[in-house]
Amino acid sequence: MHSLDSFCTWLAATPLSQTVQTVEWIIPAVQTVHILAVAAVMTSVLMIDLRLLGLGARDQTVAAVTRRFWPFVWWPLPVLLATGATLIVAEPARALENPVFILKMGLLLAAAGVTLACEIPLRRNGAFWELSAGRRRAARLIASTSLPLWVAVIFAGRWIAYVQGA
Amino acid sequence: MDSWLQSLQDTAIATAIREGASLFPWVECVHVLALTLVIGSIAIVDCRLLGLTSRDRSVARTTASTLPVTWSAFVVAAVTGGLLFSSNATTYAHNSYFQAKLLLIALAGVNMGAYHVFLGRRADAWHTPALTPVRARIVGAISLGLWIAIAACGRWIGFTISAPT
Numbered sequence: 661m662h663s664l665d666s667f668c669t670w671l672a673a674t675p676l677s678q679t680v681q682t683v684e685w686i687i688p689a690v691q692t693v694h695i696l697a698v699a700a701v702m703t704s705v706l707m708i709d710l711r712l713l714g715l716g717a718r719d720q721t722v723a724a725v726t727r728r729f730w731p732f733v734w735w736p737l738p739v740l741l742a743t744g745a746t747l748i749v750a751e752p753a754r755a756l757e758n759p760v761f762i763l764k765m766g767l768l769l770a771a772a773g774v775t776l777a778c779e780i781p782l783r784r785n786g787a788f789w790e791l792s793a794g795r796r797r798a799a800r801l802i803a804s805t806s807l808p809l810w811v812a813v814i815f816a817g818r819w820i821a822y823v824q825g826a
Numbered sequence: 827m828d829s830w831l832q833s834l835q836d837t838a839i840a841t842a843i844r845e846g847a848s849l850f851p852w853v854e855c856v857h858v859l860a861l862t863l864v865i866g867s868i869a870i871v872d873c874r875l876l877g878l879t880s881r882d883r884s885v886a887r888t889t890a891s892t893l894p895v896t897w898s899a900f901v902v903a904a905v906t907g908g909l910l911f912s913s914n915a916t917t918y919a920h921n922s923y924f925q926a927k928l929l930l931i932a933l934a935g936v937n938m939g940a941y942h943v944f945l946g947r948r949a950d951a952w953h954t955p956a957l958t959p960v961r962a963r964i965v966g967a968i969s970l971g972l973w974i975a976i977a978a979c980g981r982w983i984g985f986t987i988s989a990p991t
Binding site for chain 1: 848854855858859861862863865866867870879880883887892895974977978981982984985
């Protein structure tokens with residue numbers, strides 16, 4: 661991992677990284693924005709999953725609930741990437757050499773994949789997950805997989821602060 | 827006050843959270859998850875009050891689907907927050923961001939209570955899928971601002987107290 665070490669050292673020495681490290685309010689402010697964007701994603705996923713599981717907003721169709729909340733699953737993502745990248749620039753080794761950060765990225769890909777698997781059929785047909793008993797079961801399975809995955813992403817995010825890099 | 831905080835900090839559970847290797851981070855994980863759901867579900871209602879989203883759905887129906895999430899997540903956030911507080915009660919109690927956070931949560935509660943008492947009974951503002959009156963929009967804006975400030979205070983507590991950030 662020699663090249664990653666030297667990349668982290670180089671990045672941490674750049675003027676941008678030095679600024680983020682020394683101006684005291686930047687990191688907590690960026691983390692606050694990151695958490696607020698997480699709140700938008702997590703709550704939207706929960707509202708969609710509760711509907712798919714038949715536990716919430718049953719006066720609305722799955723299509724209506726997903727139309728309402730999809731934008732708030734995807735549009736915080738650029739904000740999360742930008743704020744996350746800023747935190748990496750501030751302390752490259754804290755994230756890039758941290759196994760929990762790698763785990764978080766893996767969980768994020770899995771969570772996003774499951775969420776997309778739910779969304780793509782709905783784009784073609786809003787009633788897709790309600791057309792048969794089999795599809796309703798599949799939708800419940802997707803919902804109950806997606807929730808723990810997104811929760812795991814959040815937990816891994818917090819654990820980055822407690823696990824030392826390699 | 828300080829002796830009460832000290833005895834809270836000396837309880838077996840507070841000691842376990844403070845001295846255990848992984849108890850504090852796990853409780854913090856649950857706290858973060860719960861607070862994202864509290865803020866997210868309140869923001870859904872605030873944005874509806876502001877007329878930004880869910881315009882085709884009445885405020886009453888929007889609230890009915892989010893309130894169970896808000897309250898259950900709030901209970902979890904309060905319990906986990908209390909546990910984190912107990913682990914270092916004397917330090918947290920004197921931290922100005924912690925004090926500000928509690929004050930802002932109380933203000934958010936007053937704002938929500940005032941809304942329900944003074945505006946929530948107005949059927950037109952509450953039960954029809956339409957733009958809300960200006961007063962309701964002000965309540966939504968105040969609530970959104972307060973909860974953003976509460977999240978910020980929470981994060982700043984971590985940076986002004988010697989603990990991993």
